[in-house]
């Protein structure tokens with residue numbers, strides 16, 4: 001299992017980085033032929049940055065659209081960030097003190113994480129409009145996330161693997177050395193699902209993460225009068 | 241392909257989100273383009289052989305040329321936030337009119353042929369997992385039908401967490417369909433007329449001249465003042481580009497009279513152009529950059545030929561979008577114009593400025609027979625600005641109305657400004673063969689209007705979009721309201737304005753007189 005997960009994680013990390021890198025390059029290098037910000041839009045760059053931050057951190061448009069989706073989606077993402085931050089301990093030999101200070105919150109965040117994911121899943125089943133637009137992959141994605149979160153939570157609560165050994169294993173991987181991974185079924189499951197998630201990241205709707213920053217309706221300024229939009233015909237010109 | 245029987249939706253107090261009724265709007269779509277019009281636009285005259293592969297290739301090309309399209313196709317998480325935001329869904333309950341489902345008609349084909357995941361899973365026969373869809377006849381039929389049930393209004397975009405713009409996908413799909421020989425009759429016909437005659441309606445220069453002279457007489461009869469409506473006057477300061485419907489349709493023409501009075505009072509010389517006698521740009525609707533550019537260039541050429549210093553656009557929603565955001569890109573630079581004026585201007589900006597500087601004599605009591613509300617046209621509201629101030633596209637028209645009318649009321653908050661509902665006839669749908677779509681799509685706007693009529697005694701709704709005005713004058717009676725309720729914003733201005741030297745009494749007599757034309 002040591003070697004299997006080592007190979008799997010190296011491979012997944014490579015696919016994820018290269019895949020995402022390629023996608024970001026593609027977004028960046030595809031020309032934006034016209035100015036299409038959704039107005040009212042800010043007319044300056046700082047304004048655009050602010051608008052983007054409101055979308056990325058607060059999900060502002062979603063808030064306007066639908067309070068249920070907003071609360072489920074926002075709490076899910078916020079919890080995910082807290083939980084992921086906690087995972088830094090597995091990649092640093094001497095993790096920073098704030099990570100430990102965050103620990104109690106991160107542990108608590110596992111619950112809203114699972115609750116919100118289940119809520120989103122429930123909506124997908126119950127609301128006729130959302131059921132209609134869902135593909136199998138949309139359900140599968142939620143099942144995966146729930147399985148990852150649940151396996152993590154169960155480990156934390158009832159069946160802890162040797163955390164120190166896990167830390168040794170991953171810090172080792174970062175230094176290209178192979179340490180033993182604890183023999184622990186739930187851990188294996190958790191890691192396997194994560195590997196899979198990393199692998200599909202650049203090929204799935206998870207691309208919304210880099211995508212939002214390139215969305216011309218949000219990232220263009222409303223200043224066509226002062227700064228006419230003249231994309232050159234080359235692929236490498238942006239905003240103009 | 242005659243219109244089928246359908247029931248007009250009932251007006252309730254609230255705009256309800258209906259339960260989905262799959263395929264309830266499965267129709268043949270609008271009339272297909274005639275082969276001569278297709279050819280005029282440079283498209284094949286009928287469905288070409290091997291159209292599947294051509295469509296797939298064109299799709300790849302479109303995505304390579306548009307960052308927006310690429311990001312929009314990749315980023316949707318199927319959250320469902322947009323599902324109840326489209327007026328066509330709200331009015332028809334057909335789930336394919338939910339913005340995300342409309343996008344998916346395109347996205348599912350794109351996924352299968354143009355994404356690594358789709359190609360890989362297709363080999364395993366598992367592309368259904370991600371909704372992969374083969375390009376076939378029934379997909380094409382769905383495209384043609386449902387991409388002509390989208391007015392490209394971008395209301396869905398406002399609510400999407402990633403700003404996914406369904407209208408960009410609609411435009412791309414229409415452009416691909418044109419390229420494989422399946423164009424829409426209405427839009428291609430209109431564009432052909434612009435190429436051949438200079439405006440959407442095919443009004444030749446002589447007819448235009450006649451109309452303008454008739455209007456001059458009308459104004460003189462009404463006010464006792466001769467107001468010149470100049471055509472092709474070389475050396476004028478301002479070129480006024482109005483949508484051609486303004487020259488003859490009701491209530492558009494009353495708006496045109498309003499512009500003329502305002503321009504007359506400004507003392508600045510101005511002119512129409514017979515070459516650029518059309519503000520609208522239907523190239524936008526069919527998503528075709530070449531047509532858009534060709535139409536836009538006419539305006540540039542006219543401005544140069546006439547040697548004008550400024551260009552002002554009349555009341556037309558998408559024309560203003562193109563003028564504001566696209567014109568420089570398509571036909572610029574406009575460096576021959578006067579640097580002191582933003583290029584180009586909206587007639588509302590011009591009028592607003594004159595009002596602010598107290599250059600117009602206005603008597604708002606002349607509009608005392610009306611309680612007015614304002615319909616934010618979506619292309620003005622969500623795709624442009626006025627006055628260079630944030631939200632100027634909302635405040636400037638309202639400020640003008642308030643200066644010329646004593647009673648003004650807004651419709652419900654979630655139906656105005658950036659959240660405005662389309663009239664139901666925009667984006668190339670203003671054709672009789674799409675009547676059912678237009679009627680159903682108007683439901684949210686009609687609901688909001690009906691509420692202010694019943695609760696606040698609103699008698700008129702002003703608009704600044706030629707398409708909106710035509711659509712409303714058709715649709716209002718369908719919903720049991722009076723077609724004269726819809727007025728041009730500049731019609732209100734024209735009524736309130738007292739021209740220099742005008743005797744007030746003459747106006748009063750004529751006011752109720754029915755004006756033909």
Ligand code: SF4
Nearest residue numbers: 326390391393394396
């Ligand atoms: S652009 Fe407007 S008409 Fe088209 S799907 Fe979105 S809301 Fe509906």
Ligand code: SF4
Nearest residue numbers: 316317319320322400
């Ligand atoms: S709101 Fe945006 S992300 Fe959500 S389903 Fe609609 S298009 Fe997709």
Ligand code: SF4
Nearest residue numbers: 557617618663666707
């Ligand atoms: S016709 Fe008017 S309301 Fe409808 S899409 Fe155009 S601007 Fe919007």
